[in-house]
Amino acid sequence: MRLARVIWAFGRAALLDETAYRGELLGNVIRSALGIAMAIGGLAVVFAHTRVLGGWTMEQVLVLLGVYYLVNGLVSTVLSPSLNKVVQEVREGTFDYMLLKPAPSLLLASTRRFVVWHVSDVVLGAAVIWVGLARLEANVTLAGAAVFAAAMTAGVAIVYAIWLALTTLVFWFVRVENITMIFNLFFETGRYPVEVYPFWLRQLLTFVFPVAFITTVPAQTITGREPLVVLWAAPLIAAAALLAAVRFWRFGLRNYTSASS
Amino acid sequence: MPPDIRVHGLVKHYVVPERGAGLRASLRSVWRRRRRLVRAVDGISFEVAPGEIVGFLGPNGAGKTTSLKVLSGLLHPTHGRVDVLGFTPWDRRADFLARITLIMGQRQQLFWDLPAGDSFQVNKAVFGIDDAVFRRTVGLLTELLELDGLLTKPVRQLSLGERMKVELAAGLLHGPRVLFLDEPTIGLDVTMQQRIRAFVARYNAETGATVLLTSHYMADVKALAQRVIVIDRGRLLYDGALHGLAERYAPHKTITVHLEQPVDPAELRGLGEIVSQEGAQVTVRTRKDEAPAVTGQLLARLPVADLSVEDPPLEEVIEQVFRGNRT
């Protein structure tokens, strides 16, 4: 409970920080809506010339796009502000204060700052998923929804693992400020189903930098496509990635604390 | 010779947004912003003659920096006439910019990741300084400011004091005739402050440049300026010789006497306020108008070996000026 209070206190500070910028609330909602409108416009352009893309219909890709924005919203609301702050603090040498706070460093480091306006991406992403499903006239059962939720959770866990691993690199490469941009670079490919990409890129996006499990797999489960093998693999890969990332973080932290003393 | 700087009825007002503390106030400010008029400079006039060094004094928010920004051309005044070397500063004509410099304590004009020498090259080209003049100026500045070895290191690796010296040099490469220095010694240690001070004095002596400087440190002002301009809340309180400030505003003087032998404290009664008595040295504070009388009595009643009458420290005088202005 104390922890919840700590997180709330950080969150409140973040909220105060953000409201200093007048018009940012409206601006961000408009910006998210516009971003999604552009993306849907892009889909419309592509599907004006074809009925299926890599075996996916427009409605199915729409659901995938919703998943993309939902995950993207989560990242830009909590993950990227918090973890980029870590990068910044390590570079400026103020990260030590973080370690002195009587709370688990990893949890605090990952949640202490959020940019509340980006919640609009999450909401709009969910709305796009809903619209896509409605247009598919998909019959979503409770079990189906549960599987989707599980796949989403696995996807978000993988995102977190990747972010954490990239952030941890800062303990060694202090000068690389925008290291987390690497995530966005690959994540950008997640706007389309992984089947679209040529063989080598598909393999890369499935096994090395598993963007496939972040957008393609959750969208598959709920749009009635049949990816049983991958579906079972998702939680396993997520758990493995999470475990590896946390261990890597601890290792990096140890390295940092022993080097800076 | 006409004055280098002529300021007449300078007024600068700003409108700034206001915001209370706390969640509610900041949420409210999302919808409606309160504004407030700040009278940063509220009608000041003065002139500065060529070659003069003038200290510009005032508490935080008195309007010093705003005035310097108007004088250097960064701000457009609300009212008033300003003439610097025959130019209207905010036209920022090239001829004007080539003759002045504004150096602000923390303001970066240097490339952070490059050696200062690279930034010097940029200024050389931008100001169109020719090679021979540039070499001579850099040589002179290197000698006066002891820049040896500093110009080839990335600026971010320099200490605060070193950075300030390099910043000063960068601002002087084009040989300006009028220097506006805003807190040139802020945050520096005492030795570095002295060095910068000595440099400004020497630069003034050798080039005849006019200097208008603000500083928190009275030592800067005392060492450099014969004349001070004191402003508070945008208004001019005093303009004149530094020593005149104490004469006008200090209500008392400090008299220190060395006696031939220690005396009983009782014998000092009626000689004003005894600040300290240590062995044969006695310090007495007295109202200014009574100082001559007290001095006479001291000399008459005690075995005085040595006597000095002083004004109180400048800091105290200045504080007196501001206190007087605010009550």
Added chain:
Amino acid sequence: MTFRLGLAGPLAMLRAEMADMLQYRVVVFLYALWGFIHPIVYMAVWSAVAGEGDVGGLRQSDFTAYYLTFMIVSHLTVAIEIYTFGPMIQYGRLSPHLLRPMHPVWVAAARNLSYKAVAVLLLIPIWTALFLVLRPEFGATPASIALFMLSLAGAVLLSFLAGTGFALLAFWTTRSGSSWEIWMGLTFLLGGQVAPVELLPGVMGQLAAALPMRYTLGFPIEVLLNRLPPGEVALGLALQAGWVAAAAVIVALVWRAGIRHYEAVGA
């Protein structure tokens, strides 16, 4: 505000900016790489749509050529002013530049050019590798290459003016980023990024032809790949020149208003 004529100042600025940018080559490289990912995505998407056939007369190899050219053009026309010039205005770092006898826009231009020059050194090997793997057929002719150079120069200028114009909004608002994102969104949709402009359906195609975004990005590519009849090339060049002139006037006016505002409120 009057300035000395001559390019000595801007050139010295460019040299220093270049040296500065080289210090950040890793970050610069990451940013530049970012510009490669979109064309790769859309190259894949359109190749998947085209399959063994064609889309509106464009075959897989055409899309490959289009998006490979896109990589170069988009890098050379990227506008970074909202991240360089904008913050300079917002945080009062403009002041020292205003006190030098050189227009501060040269600082923005020098930074823009040095970013592109530094990043290009690192992008060339990647691009060459992609070229060798994908073996595109450009169908370019000497004439189309010459016209490409011309329209590319126009696109570089226009995008720089657009970026500067939006960055100048920082004189009034703390976050000029939102309006820039709208511009970028329109460029994505209508500038030739999501698809070559000729594939845009109906009214979108007409909008794209009229609005300035295409002339900052897609137009030079279309010219190089010989996708336009001569009349449309001429019309496009004229429209591009018109937009450059309009943008220059707008930027000059916004700059003047902005400086007046800056002088009034200080920074």
